Amino acid sequence: MNTLVTLLLQRIRRDRLQLLIWIFGIALLALFSVSAVEKTYGDPAGRQNILQLAVANPSILMLRGTPEGGGLDQFVFFEIFTFIAVLAGLMNTFLSVRHSRAEEESGRAELLAATPAGRTLPTVATIVFGALVNVVNGLFVALAFIAGGLDAKGSFVAGCATAAVGLTFLAVGLFAAQLMRTSRGANGVAAAAVTAAYVIRGIGDALGTPSADHLHMTVAWWSWISPIGWGQQTLAYDANTLTPLLLNLALTAAFLSLVFVLQAQRDSGASLLAGRLGRVAARNSLSSSLGLAWRLQWPTVVGWCVGSAFGGLLTGSLAHAVAGAATADPTVEKVMEGLIPGGTGSLVQLFISAIFVMVGVLAAACATQVIIRMRQEEVAGTAEQVLATRVSRARWLIGYLTVGTVSIVLVLLSGAAASGLSAVAVGDTSARIGDSFAAAAAQLPAALLYLSVLALVFVALPGWTVGLGWTLLGLGTVFGLFGGLVGMPEWIRDISPFTHSPVPIGTSTDWSGGVWMLCIAVVVAILATVGMKRRELNTA
Amino acid sequence: MNTVIEAHGLEKRYGRVRALDGLDLSVDAGEVHGFLGPNGAGKSTTILVLLGLARASGGNATVFGQDPWNDAVELHKRIAYVPGDVSLWPNLSGGEAIDLLSRLRGGTDDKAAYAERKARLIEVFQLDPSKKGRSYSKGNRQKVALVAAFASPADVYILDEPTSGLDPLMEGVFNQEIRRAASLGSTILLSSHILSEVEQLCDRVTIIRAGKTVETGTLAELRHLTRTEVSFARNGLTEADIARIPSVHDLALVNGRARFTVDSDKISSLLPALTELDVKGLRVAPPSLEELFLRHYGDELNPAEASLARSPSRKARRREAAKVASLR
Numbered sequence: 001m002n003t004l005v006t007l008l009l010q011r012i013r014r015d016r017l018q019l020l021i022w023i024f025g026i027a028l029l030a031l032f033s034v035s036a037v038e039k040t041y042g043d044p045a046g047r048q049n050i051l052q053l054a055v056a057n058p059s060i061l062m063l064r065g066t067p068e069g070g071g072l073d074q075f076v077f078f079e080i081f082t083f084i085a086v087l088a089g090l091m092n093t094f095l096s097v098r099h100s101r102a103e104e105e106s107g108r109a110e111l112l113a114a115t116p117a118g119r120t121l122p123t124v125a126t127i128v129f130g131a132l133v134n135v136v137n138g139l140f141v142a143l144a145f146i147a148g149g150l151d152a153k154g155s156f157v158a159g160c161a162t163a164a165v166g167l168t169f170l171a172v173g174l175f176a177a178q179l180m181r182t183s184r185g186a187n188g189v190a191a192a193a194v195t196a197a198y199v200i201r202g203i204g205d206a207l208g209t210p211s212a213d214h215l216h217m218t219v220a221w222w223s224w225i226s227p228i229g230w231g232q233q234t235l236a237y238d239a240n241t242l243t244p245l246l247l248n249l250a251l252t253a254a255f256l257s258l259v260f261v262l263q264a265q266r267d268s269g270a271s272l273l274a275g276r277l278g279r280v281a282a283r284n285s286l287s288s289s290l291g292l293a294w295r296l297q298w299p300t301v302v303g304w305c306v307g308s309a310f311g312g313l314l315t316g317s318l319a320h321a322v323a324g325a326a327t328a329d330p331t332v333e334k335v336m337e338g339l340i341p342g343g344t345g346s347l348v349q350l351f352i353s354a355i356f357v358m359v360g361v362l363a364a365a366c367a368t369q370v371i372i373r374m375r376q377e378e379v380a381g382t383a384e385q386v387l388a389t390r391v392s393r394a395r396w397l398i399g400y401l402t403v404g405t406v407s408i409v410l411v412l413l414s415g416a417a418a419s420g421l422s423a424v425a426v427g428d429t430s431a432r433i434g435d436s437f438a439a440a441a442a443q444l445p446a447a448l449l450y451l452s453v454l455a456l457v458f459v460a461l462p463g464w465t466v467g468l469g470w471t472l473l474g475l476g477t478v479f480g481l482f483g484g485l486v487g488m489p490e491w492i493r494d495i496s497p498f499t500h501s502p503v504p505i506g507t508s509t510d511w512s513g514g515v516w517m518l519c520i521a522v523v524v525a526i527l528a529t530v531g532m533k534r535r536e537l538n539t540a
Numbered sequence: 541m542n543t544v545i546e547a548h549g550l551e552k553r554y555g556r557v558r559a560l561d562g563l564d565l566s567v568d569a570g571e572v573h574g575f576l577g578p579n580g581a582g583k584s585t586t587i588l589v590l591l592g593l594a595r596a597s598g599g600n601a602t603v604f605g606q607d608p609w610n611d612a613v614e615l616h617k618r619i620a621y622v623p624g625d626v627s628l629w630p631n632l633s634g635g636e637a638i639d640l641l642s643r644l645r646g647g648t649d650d651k652a653a654y655a656e657r658k659a660r661l662i663e664v665f666q667l668d669p670s671k672k673g674r675s676y677s678k679g680n681r682q683k684v685a686l687v688a689a690f691a692s693p694a695d696v697y698i699l700d701e702p703t704s705g706l707d708p709l710m711e712g713v714f715n716q717e718i719r720r721a722a723s724l725g726s727t728i729l730l731s732s733h734i735l736s737e738v739e740q741l742c743d744r745v746t747i748i749r750a751g752k753t754v755e756t757g758t759l760a761e762l763r764h765l766t767r768t769e770v771s772f773a774r775n776g777l778t779e780a781d782i783a784r785i786p787s788v789h790d791l792a793l794v795n796g797r798a799r800f801t802v803d804s805d806k807i808s809s810l811l812p813a814l815t816e817l818d819v820k821g822l823r824v825a826p827p828s829l830e831e832l833f834l835r836h837y838g839d840e841l842n843p844a845e846a847s848l849a850r851s852p853s854r855k856a857r858r859r860e861a862a863k864v865a866s867l868r
Binding site for chain 2: 182277278279280281282286287288289291292295296380381382384385386387388389390391392393536537
């Protein structure tokens with residue numbers, strides 16, 4: 001028991017800052033959304049209107065969830081719970097992999113397993129620690145909602161739902177750590193599981209049936225196979241039932257038993273999906289620094305392409321339903337058309353463009369990872385060996401910029417192709433193919449801007465590459481995509497490149513924002529390359 | 541004779557830390573040059589400057605008469621480099637890493653000759669090239685870098701503590717490969733903190749400490765620096781017995797075991813006396829470089845320098861950084 005306490009304290013000591021940021025961040029998001037909803041939709045009649053609109057629009061249902069009543073409290077839960085659930089999920093998968101596979105990979109787990117702690121107790125400690133973290137996180141979410149002035153009982157239910165979803169993904173993360181040989185792989189699998197849970201409940205919500213008053217919805221069965229969906233079905237501030245969370249606990253228990261069974265069977269450091277032997281000689285493609293950059297990065301690029309194709313698939317197949325909803329309800333069409341500049345475009349085009357901003361974020365994230373890989377190569381010392389050959393520093397950087405550009409194009413193309421083809425497959429007009437590719441092209445400049453700006457950061461402030469890379473992307477996403485929804489001032493939204501991406505609707509699309517960003521991206525990339533010629537290797 | 545590597549008053553500052561503080565180095569064509577110094581003396585920093593991966597803050601350095609910072613790519617066509625702490629790409633096999641580095645160096649133009657050299661080196665170093673980078677031990681990572689370096693001919697080999705992590709058998713193989721390269725006319729700069737390794741291989745050595753050159757010359761010239769430690773056991777040993785042995789310094793008698801030092805060039809004069817005493821468990825150990833420095837320069841070591849010498853090396857910091865990066 002003493003050993004367990006020691007291990008527990010070590011985890012708290014190690015994670016205290018990181019988890020405080022996560023938990024405070026999530027609580028602040030909850031608090032912020034309450035005040036934003038109060039400010040924007042404080043008027044009950046306006047709120048009902050917007051909810052009736054949402055119920056008819058699968059894309060909103062997909063992104064947010066299903067409305068369960070027209071009160072302010074219910075509206076907040078509808079608007080923000082799925083995001084909170086995704087964040088709680090990611091916090092947990094990163095936590096569990098950090099304390100399991102990452103420890104094994106680095107050899108630290110071996111050091112601990114050789115003490116009386118053994119092989120199992122560290123895992124138990126991680127589970128206890130994770131459970132504590134989720135209780136605290138749930139408590140903070142509940143307190144944030146209560147502080148915002150929402151109903152205490154409903155806030156408690158929302159907190160419980162957050163904790164239960166988080167706990168499920170703690171178990172998922174530990175399971176992924178059993179499967180994969182590297183922490184990178186385990187993090188990837190676990191984060192994909194969180195995304196899948198979000199998307200699956202999105203499908204269920206989008207395919208749901210609205211009630212007569214258009215303020216409630218009965219979700220389709222999809223939502224009942226997602227841990228995040230179970231959290232939503234607590235119907236906080238409405239029915240306030242904790243029963244669906246039993247499903248979260250059951251799934252958690254199932255994954256944890258699998259974890260213990262697998263761990264008891266295998267050697268320390270081994271994995272269920274074993275690492276394979278490599279080739280004795282390199283392929284011809286691996287003979288330049290560009291070839292190396294591509295070789296190191298392509299599996300990640302494929303991952304982002306699959307994500308983008310998935311997004312495109314949903315866009316294409318849902319576009320038809322959106323058009324159906326609009327024609328069935330003329331008021332919806334009227335309101336949505338009011339949102340479009342000039343009012344000349346179609347609702348479907350707007351929908352496709354809106355979703356493709358997210359595909360743009362995926363492309364920018366992929367580019368961010370390419371530059372981060374370059375930094376990791378420098379820190380690990382492998383770059384030193386490459387740069388001691390006849391590869392110049394500038395050419396090395398250009399190799400990564402090239403791979404970054406190709407990755408962005410591939411991510412956007414796979415999204416566009418999936419969107420266009422799935423639209424045609426569900427019986428939409430072939431014009432959707434063109435719309436999809438136009439929407440994808442519109443996202444290219446913003447993603448390229450992210451690539452070149454981070455490359456410049458890498459050249460000028462190497463130590464900041466990883467932190468600033470994800471921060472810039474996160475801020476750009478929040479300001480650009482959700483800034484409007486939560487009522488941020490325009491100048492903050494203008495900071496985000498995504499705000500300036502062209503919106504190809506109708507006949508008169510304004511491409512100037514894209515052209516500007518493209519020019520800036522090229523100039524910044526040239527600056528980075530010139531700067532790289534003058535920069536030393538920096539491994540600190 | 542042509543000078544291949546030349547450095548005068550080389551300085552390198554990292555913030556307030558002076559990694560190099562007026563270092564001089566001169567390596568002639570075709571020689572095996574030992575580059576000696578305790579940990580943290582600035583060996584790796586010098587090498588980074590010579591490779592044009594770090595820019596000197598003062599002084600000047602040339603390789604083949606060219607500036608390493610400005611003409612890096614041109615120079616790298618003639619240089620093979622083995623870093624002190626080899627890291628490999630986790631998902632590339634050792635064989636792939638060897639091919640990649642050789643191709644980047646331009647040593648694979650004659651495919652058949654390259655394949656033959658690679659196969660021979662993999663054989664003598666007993667390397668399994670199909671394993672992934674992440675699953676190699678430290679010694680095996682070192683072997684991958686050595687095979688990659690020797691698999692393409694180079695005019696200069698710059699090797700930063702190349703034998704760290706190798707077992708004695710492999711050190712022997714390494715020595716053979718160095719002699720082979722030297723016999724083909726290559727110049728070799730071999731950094732090390734192990735004096736005996738350098739003694740076996742090098743024509744000349746440069747000894748540095750705290751970023752400065754303290755000694756340079758042939759080993760014979762430097763012989764006066766070394767003093768060998770001798771120890772042995774014998775029942776009923778007295779100080780009078782020891783007094784019969786010539787040129788003994790620093791004598792200590794502990795538990796019937798005598799320990800003292802002798803100037804390295806006077807070892808042979810010791811042997812008759814040792815035979816006469818009928819000693820048991822005789823041990824003759826050349827001093828480590830650190831001991832040597834303590835003996836010759838210990839009094840000059842001011843507190844600031846002493847703390848600098850104890851601060852984590854660049855390599856240790858790099859390993860820490862790599863660990864942090866792997867967590868992300």
